[in-house]
Amino acid sequence: MSPRSDKLHQWPAAGKPYDRQGLAVPGTKQPGQSEIVRHLTLSSKGIWGLIDEHTQNSLATLDQIWFEGLKLGQEKDFLGWRQAISKTPLKFAPAYSWISYNEADKRRQNIGSALHSLFQQGKLGGGEFDTVGIWAPNRPEWQLVDIALQTYSKVSVSLYDTLGKDSVADISPSINHSNLSVIFTSADHIATLLRLIPQTPSLKLIVSFDELPTEASDAFKDWAQSQGVQFQTLQEFEAIGKANILPSIPATPDTIASICYTSGTTNLPKGVVLYHKSLAVATQSNLYGLDSMPDHGILMSYLPLAHIYERVCELCTISIGGRIGYFTGDPLRLLEDAQILKPHFFPSVPRVLNRVYQSAMMGGNVAGLKGNLFRKAVATKLEKLRTTGIPTHALWDRLVFRKIQSVLGGQVCLVVSGSAPITPDVMDFLKIAFACEVVEGYGLTETAATCSKSWPNDPTGSGTVGPPVPANEVKTVDVPAMGYTAEDQPNPRGELCIRGANVFPYYYKDEKNTKDSIDEEGWFHTGDVAEIDGAGRIKIIDRVKNIMKLAQGEYVALEKIENIYGSVPISLQIFVHGDGLQSYLVAVLVPNPDIFASIATSLTGQKVLPTDDAALSAACNDPKVVQHVLAILTKEAKRNGLKGFEMVKRLHISTSPFTIEDNTLTPTMKLRRKDAYKKFQTEIDALYALGEPTSGKVNKL
Numbered sequence: 083m084s085p086r087s088d089k090l091h092q093w094p095a096a097g098k099p100y101d102r103q104g105l106a107v108p109g110t111k112q113p114g115q116s117e118i119v120r121h122l123t124l125s126s127k128g129i130w131g132l133i134d135e136h137t138q139n140s141l142a143t144l145d146q147i148w149f150e151g152l153k154l155g156q157e158k159d160f161l162g163w164r165q166a167i168s169k170t171p172l173k174f175a176p177a178y179s180w181i182s183y184n185e186a187d188k189r190r191q192n193i194g195s196a197l198h199s200l201f202q203q204g205k206l207g208g209g210e211f212d213t214v215g216i217w218a219p220n221r222p223e224w225q226l227v228d229i230a231l232q233t234y235s236k237v238s239v240s241l242y243d244t245l246g247k248d249s250v251a252d253i254s255p256s257i258n259h260s261n262l263s264v265i266f267t268s269a270d271h272i273a274t275l276l277r278l279i280p281q282t283p284s285l286k287l288i289v290s291f292d293e294l295p296t297e298a299s300d301a302f303k304d305w306a307q308s309q310g311v312q313f314q315t316l317q318e319f320e321a322i323g324k325a326n327i328l329p330s331i332p333a334t335p336d337t338i339a340s341i342c343y344t345s346g347t348t349n350l351p352k353g354v355v356l357y358h359k360s361l362a363v364a365t366q367s368n369l370y371g372l373d374s375m376p377d378h379g380i381l382m383s384y385l386p387l388a389h390i391y392e393r394v395c396e397l398c399t400i401s402i403g404g405r406i407g408y409f410t411g412d413p414l415r416l417l418e419d420a421q422i423l424k425p426h427f428f429p430s431v432p433r434v435l436n437r438v439y440q441s442a443m444m445g446g447n448v449a450g451l452k453g454n455l456f457r458k459a460v461a462t463k464l465e466k467l468r469t470t471g472i473p474t475h476a477l478w479d480r481l482v483f484r485k486i487q488s489v490l491g492g493q494v495c496l497v498v499s500g501s502a503p504i505t506p507d508v509m510d511f512l513k514i515a516f517a518c519e520v521v522e523g524y525g526l527t528e529t530a531a532t533c534s535k536s537w538p539n540d541p542t543g544s545g546t547v548g549p550p551v552p553a554n555e556v557k558t559v560d561v562p563a564m565g566y567t568a569e570d571q572p573n574p575r576g577e578l579c580i581r582g583a584n585v586f587p588y589y590y591k592d593e594k595n596t597k598d599s600i601d602e603e604g605w606f607h608t609g610d611v612a613e614i615d616g617a618g619r620i621k622i623i624d625r626v627k628n629i630m631k632l633a634q635g636e637y638v639a640l641e642k643i644e645n646i647y648g649s650v651p652i653s654l655q656i657f658v659h660g661d662g663l664q665s666y667l668v669a670v671l672v673p674n675p676d677i678f679a680s681i682a683t684s685l686t687g688q689k690v691l692p693t694d695d696a697a698l699s700a701a702c703n704d705p706k707v708v709q710h711v712l713a714i715l716t717k718e719a720k721r722n723g724l725k726g727f728e729m730v731k732r733l734h735i736s737t738s739p740f741t742i743e744d745n746t747l748t749p750t751m752k753l754r755r756k757d758a759y760k761k762f763q764t765e766i767d768a769l770y771a772l773g774e775p776t777s778g779k780v781n782k783l
Contacts, residue, residue: 104618
């Protein structure tokens, strides 16, 4: 039986009670806390239990997920990729190549057997657990190794593929902390790992996913051997296991499956320990509502597999016998990949979806008949969506939105947004543009990327992350310093706390942070401030840990403000900065070059092209241009109800983006605030030196 065939995993029938998606458990109100809220399906008949590893028909281990998917998939396609057909210039095949479930099963046995033999012989290991590292971009081999680890009771440690300027500082602590003795990697990382050997004494074997020319392979082997480490290609490694196939090793729900390192926006990364049940129950909960995904449907894999969000999405796909198609690794080819793959399931993040929204608005919202049709279509569909929740329209989908839908291949039926908040307007537009289920979820590494998910066709769901999923119960705890309490009207507000079988048990070798995060009753304190509305839906409204207090005593949540400004088409990237000795906020904006060039042309009277770096840089310092862009941001801030002290009062515009390479972004594309400030410290300090504007005008910097 498919894991989603049980009635627990179907959305409520027609006439679903959108006003009662989550219900409070009677008798759970405590001083300083809200009532505990659980999913409607679990409470509609007075049953207050949560699904966990003991629930009938529930997934409990990752090897169970694999064997469920294998039974459904068998000879059907499983993992797909576009082969490189030329290196100079780099070109890829015009179609996807695939391996079947059965082929993947043979290869995971080869990999798992070789690994288990080497650990048993003492050639690998030496730490507390049999940990295995994976350092590579998304690709079929990544998934094959992970499935081998899941089915041979090994602990995966995923290393972020894209690193900052100091690779040693980013990678070696994770290798040493988790005692990695073997790392599977792509060809471009081999030399880095070999250089790291003196700083990573636990490392004994490096396995390349890529086949290499004989000369290069021999050179790497000699280099590795000279430092007491072995080097092999995956083909050579698989041959070891193929010669001595061992049976799979069944996991228990409490077997450790993975140590997943957080990306570390403010502190050093923490190693989140996840049990098999953590990920399996998270998968089970996310299957609830996956009915729009057709049998043997296709997921597009481009979000980092080192990030738990993508891994759970792929586990869901495997559990129903679906297909996974990997992008070529180049973000500039992502849309080309999608148009060839034609995925049904497109997990995404706001930074990608905001770009889709901005491009669609730029292309459609123009003068003349085309623009009039676009605006009429948007207005008509938005009214229908916000009244009925239905995102489709027979005329406008065919006449206006089919072109937008073709950007992702034309058959997407489920888009999920996660990892950061996305504005309601963008969500609503995506729903009508793609005419399919577009939902927002909320979760953290510590909860296996799972906690809540919005319901499809909820007319007022945008702006919320939906009710708790069946695995989780939630509550809010007062944050007096920020003025959030469970007694707030109309809805309780406070720090969101989560409990359930998917929640991590502890941070690896980090008792202090574990105690600071998980209380004695098993509640994980997220650090996010939430409001739970009358329908039982969660709305993330603030951040406990990333707030700052302005000189006049007002608290501001910088990430929330950045999310609002970040949805404006002119904004490619934005960094909002506050100083506790100042009474107002400033920002650094990296503009969308196409829109910025148009603004600069109209205001300066000189033709500015999006590709003219010198002209764009000059426009960044033009007071008229800066004033105009700030006015656009201010209009958006007011429309979203930001208070005066939450609005940016002075602005610096730069064509130098925040990047992973300059250490201003984490591998999961989140701002490193201290490093972002350091990059623009001179400009930010100069903005503050000008003083707070009193007339609403801005001085250029």
